Amino acid sequence: MVHTCVVAGCRNRRTPGTTLSFYRFPRDPERKQRWIAAVNREGWVPNDGSRLCSTHFISGKQVKNPRSPDYVPSVFTSAPLSPEMKEPGALEVLDKQEARVEAANALLFLQGQGSSVSGEMGQEEHPQEGEQEASFEESASSSFSTDEEDDDNDDESLSECKKGKLAQASDASVNFEDALKALKKENQALRESVERMSLSESSLRNDAEKVKFYTGLPNFFVLETVMWLLAPHMEGMKNVKLSKFQQLLLTLMRLRLDLRNQDLAYRFGVKVSMVTRTVHQMVNIMSSTLVPTAVFWPSRAELRKNLPAALRASHPDCAVIIDCFTVPFEEPVSRGNQQHQQQGMGTSYNVLKFLIGVAPQGVVTFVSRGVLGNVSDKSLAEGCGFLCKLLPGDVVLANRDLDIADSVAARGAIFKIASTYGSSEGTPLADSSSETPSVQRHVERVISMVKQRYAMLTGPVESPFTTTSERTSNLSTFDKIVQVACALNNLCISAAPLE
Template identity: 85%
Template sequence: MVHTCVVTGCRNRRTPGTGLSFYRFPRDPDRKQRWIEAVNREGWIPNDGSRLCSTHFISDFSPPVFPHAGKQVKNPRSPDYVPSVFTTAPLSPEMKEPGALEILDKQEDRVEAANALLFLQGQGSAAVGERLQEEHPEEKEQEAIVEESASSSLSTDDEDDDESVSDSKKGKFDAAVNFEDILKALKKENQALRESVEKMSLSENFLRNDAEKVKFYTGLPNYFVLETVMWLLAPHMDGMKNVRLSKFQQLLLTLMRLRLDLRNQDLAYRFGVKVGIVTRTVHQMVNIMSSTLVPTAVFWPSRAELRKNLPAALRTSHPDCAVIIDCFTVPFEEPVSRGNQQQHQQQQRAAATSQGAGTSHNVLKYLIGVAPQGVVTFVSRGVLGNVSDKTLAEGCGFLCKLLPGDIVLASRNLDIADSVAARGALFKIACSYQGETCGSSEGSQLADSSSEMVSVPRHVERVISMVKRRYAMLTGPVESPFTTASERTSNLSTFDKIVQVACALNNLCISAAPLE
């Protein structure tokens, strides 16, 4: 079946050797309707035999005869997804006189040209030929063209038809080969783009085999430790409903929140989710890590374990040292909760009238205990900063950890010596340098006993500084949603759990702060 182009004014039809392509109208209803609108024939509807030639597309797949012919493309972003070239299409050499083509086919045209050549050769003379050559030199050129056409037509008319068919097949074959090459190139480019996107997306591939990225985004020393934490938490994350983020991305988002103190809106942009999803994910992951990771990484070691790994600075002077304690504070934005605003205001007035009030009431105070080996073994819940150290130490459960004979060291007097003694333990103050007057006779003897004790007062400060440096969220100010109790059955706020989780993650790092 001979196909002709349906565009008004376009007389192109399928002819061997021209290299033109004729395309069916798309099956997709939307794209098909756009093609019909582009053809712009009022009231016309295409049928199964309707075709559109390649001269109405602009892609660079031009045959030699039609240097502006293109090719349809199925990519919606391509300009050739819909035909757009509708100027008067050039006619092929065989179709410049459509009236003749309606009467004669190609073979008849060649026979007619041969007869005309024989007539001219029989009727003309040399003189007339010379005169015609002088007056009309272009006619000789035309005669030579007609003669060549006739001779080729008379000699091998059938062979020429075969050659046209073979040329057509060859053109199709070349086009197929080019198409395969283009397809391979596009697949290769697509794969490269996928790999690039995966490397840039916040997923496992983004951090795998790159310890520096792991340290920057999570605070953990390497991907192996991060993978171990993921393995520990994964079974407890099955109840979390989040179809947009994988389990790994939920953990990474939470660690980035703690590590870089990024706001929820920032994380929402980075992970391509809504702010509400970020908020819910952080709270859920903090609860899971508090109940799973903290008991595993923050625990009170046995006395035998402490003595086995006791640093040389305390081995001779205080082999029974169980913990070194101190307090640290974190500022918050507003009162801890709306329910106790009246109590908070009373505490503010009491702090203002107290002579010894040196701590701001706009902070949360925590008691931290550090083993001589440099790991955190105890973290209290947060209380308002104007609460005394003694009240905090006696009410946070720290004293319950002590055994008779344990020694508790501190860099300053926390006024808990009597409370510690009631547990059968001993509280001592380590001076910052030899000869300094300490708060007790035991402290003076401790300062004079060994020059190695110079590093003891700064031991807890070094650990606290390391935890805050590793997880910037602990530097504050704490946002109000994190200061309210996360569960009705618990007196711990979400930020209390964040402090404990940060200490647990710090204990997993190789660079703990040993007592020198």
């Protein structure tokens, strides 16, 4: 059976040796309707024998991917004929794209197939379609510049016309293929560029530096381990726009880079309210699951076993290195308690004060909740539960005088200052003669590593993070953020190597 293209004005049909393809109309009703609309023949409905040739697709063939431009034919003449296609000579002037397609078909037709095709076409087995085929044959021959009826007396002019159109068809075919290759190459480059710029799981998987920059974690394996630990606890979080991995990544970027919520909303394509809710929920989950497994007080045997060389000679009984740090608020906060009011102290404060304890190996082993105002180091240490961790004979090392020597001594432990210059108050506990510059540098490195790794701990703290997050807990969201940052720090390679 001879298949003829159903598009108005298209003269292509299946012939022996042709490189054209002819496609049935799709079975899918929605796609089939789009094909019918693209053919644009009023009142016409395709049957089982209806075919569409490959010249009506940009790439020269149909594509079943809905995202492809060739999912539906799009290359057509600017002025289609009547539905019955009885007047092919009434076509309007083709646009540039159609001219190229027709020229390419002319080239294929003229390359050694003219005579053989004409002989075989006359022997088709469907005489009832003879008149229609003859009409198409006559139309096609006129399109390829034969014009035998009009120019019988001008053979020389006809020959020159054929040569010119053959050259144009060849150039159009080459230009079309080159343009298609260039577009495919450009498309691939754009896809790779978008993938590199995106904040997706695949873009981070093989880029340790990118993982370290955005999350503070050393590589994707550690990030994936954290995701595996938190995923079962994220089932109740309803977020249709962000995946579990994106919710974790957004929260880590908030802690690591201290990005504003509006910035994160732009990066992830969500609303600011969703960013705020996601950060609060993820911090609560990490506080209850990650912190207990990563921030804990080690046994004395473990401390002695892995004591760094910088402290092994001078402080073999060092159990912890401590310091206090403050984080400012974005705005002054009015918040007080009964103890402050009884002491006649004001209720307006603009800093949070924390006590942090780090093992000599560089692992955070203790962090207190934040206390508002200018509370003394002694009051903070006695009220946060730090002293309960100490055993008789433990050495508590600090880089400066924290005024907690008496409180530490009451637990049978010893407080020392790792400074070659001794204490500003001249306390005898600062045995500067036994200290070395390497010990001082070691302590400074251990204390500063957490705040360097997670910029949000440098402040200023936004007011929504200072309120108590749960009724059953006296911890604010920022208290939990500090604890989570310490837990994440413990998953990284220590800034204070053992040797």
